[in-house]
Amino acid sequence: MQEQSEETTSTITGPLLHLGCSNCGARLVVEPSMRTMRCPYCAAPSVLERPPVPGVPEPTFALGFTVTHVAAREHVAYWLKTRSRFTRTGIRTARPGEVRGVYVPAYLYSVLAHSRFRASIGENYQEQETYTTTENGKTVTRTRTVTRTEWRPLNGELSGYVADVLVTASTGLRNEELEALEPFDLRGLARYTPALISGWVAEEPSLTHEQCLELARKEAVERVGGKLAQFMPGDSHTDLEHQSRLEWEALDVCLLPVWVLAVRYAEDAPPLRVLVNGQTGEVVGKAPLSPWKVTAAVLALLLLVAVGYLLASGGGR
Amino acid sequence: MSTATPEVAPCRRCASALEAEDLRCPICGLMTPPRAHGTVERETAKVVRCENCGASVEYSVEAKAPRCDYCGSVTRVETTVDPVEQAQAYLPFTVDPEAARAALMGFLGKGGFFRPSGLAREASVESMRPLWWPAWSFRAGVDVSWTADSDAGARRSDWAPHAGRTRFDFDDIIVPASRGLKVKECEALAPHYRRDTEEREPRGPEGANIERFEATRSGARRTVLETVERLSRERLQQGVIPGRRFRNVHVAVALSSLYTTRLALPVYVLAYRYRDKAYRVLVHGQEAGAVFGEAPISKWRVAAVVAGVLLLVLVALLATGVLGS
Numbered sequence A: 001m002q003e004q005s006e007e008t009t010s011t012i013t014g015p016l017l018h019l020g021c022s023n024c025g026a027r028l029v030v031e032p033s034m035r036t037m038r039c040p041y042c043a044a045p046s047v048l049e050r051p052p053v054p055g056v057p058e059p060t061f062a063l064g065f066t067v068t069h070v071a072a073r074e075h076v077a078y079w080l081k082t083r084s085r086f087t088r089t090g091i092r093t094a095r096p097g098e099v100r101g102v103y104v105p106a107y108l109y110s111v112l113a114h115s116r117f118r119a120s121i122g123e124n125y126q127e128q129e130t131y132t133t134t135e136n137g138k139t140v141t142r143t144r145t146v147t148r149t150e151w152r153p154l155n156g157e158l159s160g161y162v163a164d165v166l167v168t169a170s171t172g173l174r175n176e177e178l179e180a181l182e183p184f185d186l187r188g189l190a191r192y193t194p195a196l197i198s199g200w201v202a203e204e205p206s207l208t209h210e211q212c213l214e215l216a217r218k219e220a221v222e223r224v225g226g227k228l229a230q231f232m233p234g235d236s237h238t239d240l241e242h243q244s245r246l247e248w249e250a251l252d253v254c255l256l257p258v259w260v261l262a263v264r265y266a267e268d269a270p271p272l273r274v275l276v277n278g279q280t281g282e283v284v285g286k287a288p289l290s291p292w293k294v295t296a297a298v299l300a301l302l303l304l305v306a307v308g309y310l311l312a313s314g315g316g317r
Numbered sequence B: 001m002s003t004a005t006p007e008v009a010p011c012r013r014c015a016s017a018l019e020a021e022d023l024r025c026p027i028c029g030l031m032t033p034p035r036a037h038g039t040v041e042r043e044t045a046k047v048v049r050c051e052n053c054g055a056s057v058e059y060s061v062e063a064k065a066p067r068c069d070y071c072g073s074v075t076r077v078e079t080t081v082d083p084v085e086q087a088q089a090y091l092p093f094t095v096d097p098e099a100a101r102a103a104l105m106g107f108l109g110k111g112g113f114f115r116p117s118g119l120a121r122e123a124s125v126e127s128m129r130p131l132w133w134p135a136w137s138f139r140a141g142v143d144v145s146w147t148a149d150s151d152a153g154a155r156r157s158d159w160a161p162h163a164g165r166t167r168f169d170f171d172d173i174i175v176p177a178s179r180g181l182k183v184k185e186c187e188a189l190a191p192h193y194r195r196d197t198e199e200r201e202p203r204g205p206e207g208a209n210i211e212r213f214e215a216t217r218s219g220a221r222r223t224v225l226e227t228v229e230r231l232s233r234e235r236l237q238q239g240v241i242p243g244r245r246f247r248n249v250h251v252a253v254a255l256s257s258l259y260t261t262r263l264a265l266p267v268y269v270l271a272y273r274y275r276d277k278a279y280r281v282l283v284h285g286q287e288a289g290a291v292f293g294e295a296p297i298s299k300w301r302v303a304a305v306v307a308g309v310l311l312l313v314l315v316a317l318l319a320t321g322v323l324g325s
């Protein structure tokens, strides 16, 4: 592979090493002193040097790490200990392994959203109702108060800024994982300088601008929907529909601090990837369930029900 | 606003005023353009080699700044700070201390029926402190989307749903930032200030203090936004939402051209003592007639009135023969 010292964008720091993981596709940028073989995302030893990709946008913002790697490891150790009993053997006693701090690229999106909505609004009212019932063998007529709902159609608008939408720009970190790591405190935002990520592994945006824009628009419209549900008057509502027009979109690359840990809990299983929000300490991971333990538990429960039924029907005789 | 011209160009998306250090617009979230070097921007860390020993510098999580592994020296990183800021405009005292004292005496002497008769004579003024209290003043255009239930158009239920969108303009709304004064006191003082008298330096009697702002920039913005929402909600219920009774009033605001000024407003805080009890009175710094405060009530006079009323009731009952028979 050809060594390329010609710099693309993010570079006052001297030549950076551009690495790529052939397993998960992450595109990493590190200082030459931090040359690594193991991918911080997927822990595969398949990191190779690659030529810099032209046209990669330079980050605009970065959020610094405020959780130390010691604290991150403690958060993960606690998280492992508190997993469900049905996780695979070894998980709850596993020791978190190597901790890597990665600056994960994300897009920070904001927009002015104009929405039109239509809904059915339920307004409650009370009514007296007569009914017949049987009392002491006689049929009698009584009255009672019942609450009924009157449905009225409502059309309206909602205009407002949707700021602070974060979507992943990394193939290494799925958007669901990012959502689970959120929120990040964006008040700590710094304008990106290469000095900020010096000494860390940073990833280049590997998803295209269009892919990220689509994700961000979807999330913004979802947020408008959530806001509208809170916005409805009446005692209840149904059939809420809305259409949003997005104006004045802005999309900036922002580096987010994430600790990535690989937890080895069994010889034969691939390591479990656990992520820690480098700012809040929030832990995100998917501890695999043990099919045996779950089956055993279901069987035991069935057995218990069967025994209970037999006892109950036996006692009734 | 005569003073405090914005040094930074407003937000391109919502036209709100921006502070020099803002990386994003606080109202709409739009990125601000990076500033030219050597202007307002704080010194940024562009050194990755340690300036001290020449080693490569590492970012220290604890210090949130790049720290050198070898000599421990730290280079600074540009981050958004959340500063506590001071007043941009001062309103001068136009009521002098003598006039303020006279205003207090007038306030004590005038009183109502329940004030003790010798109050103005017996009260001793313990202290009189001229000071500037902090407040934000903002102007903004607001695009308000709303929904609500009201009695207008109601059928079987008492309520009918309504929705709408309207625009409000807020001009020179004062939001108190004082810790020393109660919100009620600030609200009473605020309308009597002459905004066209703003100056860049404090001007008033000797020894006048300045109460400093204690809220951070982000705290200030939150307070202003809450005020915008509260005022919008109030205005909506004064003729915008049809009907006379309302419930579930939901408001969503999109601000444009928000411009906030930090003000220092003059007031005299007077403390006087009457029969071993301390009372506080505020005399407006720009209008001697605006006096707000506490005054003792005469227990004797209250007791006399109560006794008188009871007597009257008794007499009336006797006269109508209710008790007599």
Ligand SMILES: [Zn+2]
Binding pocket: A021, A022, A023, A024, A025, A026, A039, A040, A041, A042, A043, A044
């Ligand atoms: Zn990988």
Ligand SMILES: [Zn+2]
Binding pocket: B011, B012, B013, B014, B015, B016, B025, B026, B027, B028, B029, B030
């Ligand atoms: Zn803006």
Ligand SMILES: [Zn+2]
Binding pocket: B050, B051, B052, B053, B054, B055, B068, B069, B070, B071, B072, B073
């Ligand atoms: Zn050094």
